[in-house]
Amino acid sequence: MTTVYFVRHAEPERSADSIYTDRTYPLTVKGMNDRKRVNAFLQDKRIDVVLSSPFRRAVDTVAEFAAQIGCGVELIEDFRERAITDKWLGLDEFKIFAKKQWDDHTYKLPGGENILEVQARKLAALKDVLQRYRGKNIVIGAHGMALSTLLMHYDSGFGYDEHVEMPMPYVVKMVFDGDVCFDVLKYDVFDPGKKPNHEHCRVVTAKLGVLKAYRYTVIFARHNENWLYCRHRERDTFETPGGGIEPGETPLDGAKRELYEETGAAKFNIFSAFDYVVYTDTGFANGQVFYAEIQELGALSPEFEMAEVREFKTIPDKMRFPQILPVLYAEMEKWLEA
16 A cells, blocks of 8 residues: 655745745745644654655645655655746636636636646656555645645545635645555644544445445345344444454455454355445545345454444434435445345
């Protein structure tokens, strides 16, 4: 696995009468202070290499951290920010221009780039980085628009509103298996403990094997012709068995382990069914859904996290992840019919 931490630069010094150019805008005093939040966030991430756009504001945001871990900053031209035009745009003009670009990804001003051109440039540069630094933990000093074009590539629901809400600085973690991205997490360094909001998420299902890289498993398990759901000892809601795939596990290995740990299943048949991805405000992750037929249940082990297992005819009224479970359950019914 290769892990990339894209760091949107901290606040830059920009004005129409500045002596600086787009390439040389420095960070403000606030920006210099805020980059320390980035340093603190990255401190325990075991970073192997630090890369950056050649623009000064991006370099300055990650350079202090690079010095702390004893490495330089490799500059990559194609990670630069979008070219807007050859003249200065005032704030109101810029907002109108930016909205037009998000409404029409081919729109651009003279001397500038459109969103699709920026995206293609960034994806090509990222592919090269993933090949050269396979298996490494990487930091990349980045820009808001350039980073947003990557996010919209991996999440079709990412758009203008998400882009303008991105603070400075900001960290986006992407995990790759080869060049396939299967996990994205967004970190607000001003609120690093922020949890994903599962009440406002999107769930997309796909045919088995389409996503090709997975972070989670979900298991719909039958016992005595009923669906088996489990309840965590710290919650009063029920959920399907499932969880994170551990290093070295295949999705099937992870599903078998989770089924045993969370239901006590001692004898069962299990089948891979379909893929899914959940998009939240803090990123997305790919998963695989399984169907299991349980012939024999054992006791729940106290060393695991589930307090009880219960049989239901359909989805429990008190369910965990009510925005996710019904979508996956409906798809499971279709899969069984087929």
